[in-house]
Amino acid sequence: MDGIHDMGGMHGFGKVEPERNEPVFHAAWEARCLALNRVLQAIGAWNMDEGRAGIEELPPDVYLTSSYYGKWALRLQNLVVKFGLAGADEIAAGHALRTDKPLTSKFGVAQLPATLTRGAFGRPAQAAARFKIGDRVRAKNIHPPTHTRLPRYARGHVGVIEAIRGCHVFPDSSALRAGENPQWLYTVLFEGRELWGENTDPMLTVSIEAFEPHLEAA
Amino acid sequence: MTRDHDHDDGSEHGSELSEMQLRVRALETVLAEKGYIDPAALDVMIEAYETKIGPHNGARVVAKAWADPAFKQALIADATKAVQSLGLIDRVGDHLIAVENTPNLHNMIVCTLCSCYPWEVLGLPPVWYKSAPYRSRAVNDPRGVLADFGLKLAADTQIRVWDSTAETRFIVLPMRPAGTEGWSEEKLAALVTRNCMVGTGLPRGPKDIV
Numbered sequence: 128m129d130g131i132h133d134m135g136g137m138h139g140f141g142k143v144e145p146e147r148n149e150p151v152f153h154a155a156w157e158a159r160c161l162a163l164n165r166v167l168q169a170i171g172a173w174n175m176d177e178g179r180a181g182i183e184e185l186p187p188d189v190y191l192t193s194s195y196y197g198k199w200a201l202r203l204q205n206l207v208v209k210f211g212l213a214g215a216d217e218i219a220a221g222h223a224l225r226t227d228k229p230l231t232s233k234f235g236v237a238q239l240p241a242t243l244t245r246g247a248f249g250r251p252a253q254a255a256a257r258f259k260i261g262d263r264v265r266a267k268n269i270h271p272p273t274h275t276r277l278p279r280y281a282r283g284h285v286g287v288i289e290a291i292r293g294c295h296v297f298p299d300s301s302a303l304r305a306g307e308n309p310q311w312l313y314t315v316l317f318e319g320r321e322l323w324g325e326n327t328d329p330m331l332t333v334s335i336e337a338f339e340p341h342l343e344a345a
Numbered sequence: 346m347t348r349d350h351d352h353d354d355g356s357e358h359g360s361e362l363s364e365m366q367l368r369v370r371a372l373e374t375v376l377a378e379k380g381y382i383d384p385a386a387l388d389v390m391i392e393a394y395e396t397k398i399g400p401h402n403g404a405r406v407v408a409k410a411w412a413d414p415a416f417k418q419a420l421i422a423d424a425t426k427a428v429q430s431l432g433l434i435d436r437v438g439d440h441l442i443a444v445e446n447t448p449n450l451h452n453m454i455v456c457t458l459c460s461c462y463p464w465e466v467l468g469l470p471p472v473w474y475k476s477a478p479y480r481s482r483a484v485n486d487p488r489g490v491l492a493d494f495g496l497k498l499a500a501d502t503q504i505r506v507w508d509s510t511a512e513t514r515f516i517v518l519p520m521r522p523a524g525t526e527g528w529s530e531e532k533l534a535a536l537v538t539r540n541c542m543v544g545t546g547l548p549r550g551p552k553d554i555v
Contacts (some may be wrong), residue, residue: 135457135484135508140477143493145540149471151395156369161394161469162387163373170381179459195460195475200368213375221371223378235383243393245438245464248512276510278457280484292440292513312511323485330503333484336511 128272129279131187136280136323157196164199169242170232173206176302180274181206250309252294257311257339262288264315265345266337274302277341285345286317289334297338311339399468402433403516404537406466407548408530410443411521421445424516434465440513441466446520446544450503453490453544454515455483461509463516467542474543484508494545517544524551 134140152158168178181202182190190198207213210229217224258264266281276298292312300308319331376382406428410417419427424441428434441463444452456462457480462470473479482490487504491497498504507515519541525533535554540546 132458134477134481135455137477137481140481143473143476143478143482143490143545145473145494145545146471151399151469152391153472154366156366158391158394159373159387160365160369162390163369163376163382165390166382166387167376172381182459191477194365195472197365200365200372203372204368207372207376212381213379217375218368218371221367221374223375226379228379228381230381233380233383234386236386236389239386239389239393240435242390243398244436245512245514247439249439276458278508278510280457292511295512298511312513314513319485327485328488328504330501331487331506332503333506333508335508336513338511 128183128274129270130183131190132183133279135278152196156200160196160200160203164203165242166234167203167207167212169238170230170234172210172212172230174301174304175246176274176296176298177304178202178206179298180302181209183274248296249293250296250307252311253309256291258288258291258313258342258344260288260291263345264288264313264337264342266315266335267341267343269341271299273299275299275341277337278335280322281315281317281335281337284317284321286315286321286334288313289316290314292336295338297340299338299340313337313339313342315342394469398434398464400466400537400539400542401534402468403463403466403539403542404534405433405530406431406443406516407518407537407542408533410518411525411533412528412530417518420518428466437465438463438514442513442515443518444505444507444515445518448520449501450505451498451544452515452517453483453487453504453506454509454517455480455506456509457481457484458510461512461514463514466516467539471539491545494540496546517542519548522548522550 168175182198185198185201204218208215263285265285266277268283294309295312297308297310300306314334315337316332316334319327322333377384410420420443424443425437425439429437446452460470460475484506487506522536536549538546541548
């Protein structure tokens with residue numbers, strides 16, 4: 128979706144302000160919030176792409192004015208209700224009011240190791256890769272209203288296939304529970320001037336990781 | 346216990362804090378009562394993020410690459426496999442990619458769409474990495490971003506920005522500082538900052554540590 132989350136190249140957000148000696152978490156609730164989100168994904172309440180979509184679907188004003196883990200908390204609450212794990216009335220009450228339970232899995236200490244590692248998203252190829260290293264490709268000019276990993280700033284622009292990263296779960300499908308639909312993944316390199324115009328620093332190049340359905344020969 | 350309503354202190358941050366504390370506590374309680382989660386498992390997970398997982402792991406990887414040319418070659422060829430071989434981390438995620446800085450090329454990592462970051466080698470991302478200023482400007486004004494970090498590169502240095510738009514993850518292999526010939530890996534690791542592995546900084550020099 129063409130949402131506020133797709134920030135690459137936007138103006139007006141000001142300076143980057145690094146914090147000296149930043150702690151891992153700024154408050155205890157941030158840590159609980161992170162862990163809860165990870166755990167619910169680990170027990171299959173929703174997949175990673177549905178989780179990302181859950182952040183992207185927050186209203187733009189909420190997205191911009193909430194802290195990072197504040198967005199995670201809102202996403203958690205929204206998806207818990209959306210996927211029927213608990214009712215809004217239960218969250219408001221702060222206690223379970225019913226014993227209904229759509230998922231049978233429970234997350235305990237034994238399941239921890241799996242969640243501390245990034246998931247594996249490589250999959251066997253369904254077909255030969257359409258592009259090879261050095262091919263010129265155009266990022267498609269598409270505007271799906273649902274989750275996609277093709278950033279707006281690359282759409283319509285021509286780059287070069289720099290690397291082939293294997294076949295991966297296709298987030299655009301996975302986010303809709305339409306299956307993993309594995310697709311070839313490429314590193315596509317763009318000249319800065321191709322993306323941002325001729326006044327751009329000539330020494331700048333930018334790459335995206337692009338799925339094959341988002342590319343066409345150029 | 347935190348007060349339920351903390352709206353009188355005039356602080357936006359303070360009111361988010363108490364509101365979020367209550368919201369997250371309610372969610373955890375409901376999910377635990379329904380039997381989805383064991384809060385004790387959350388404790389262990391959080392402790393791992395606070396202690397086991399962090400940029401100290403990445404620093405060891407970089408130091409090893411500086412000291413051991415065969416390891417560096419393996420790291421560039423397949424960072425997942427190479428980092429796994431060090432045994433620092435239980436299991437390194439797939440598709441970890443190390444990108445090497447040279448005198449003519451400076452690499453920078455961003456996730457413009459969310460907050461993708463190589464957790465296993467760098468830990469959880471800092472707030473600035475997840476912020477709108479960094480995510481918006483890294484791809485069209487990386488020199489300006491570097492200036493925010495107090496870093497000025499020569500105008501003829503090529504800047505390469507890697508946008509983490511899939512499940513590949515990147516770590517920058519910075520250049521080894523001059524004057525560190527013969528140093529042990531342990532001593533070298535003390536020069537490696539988190540930011541130099543994201544590309545928003547350079548390693549410390551020998552004079553920066555005593």
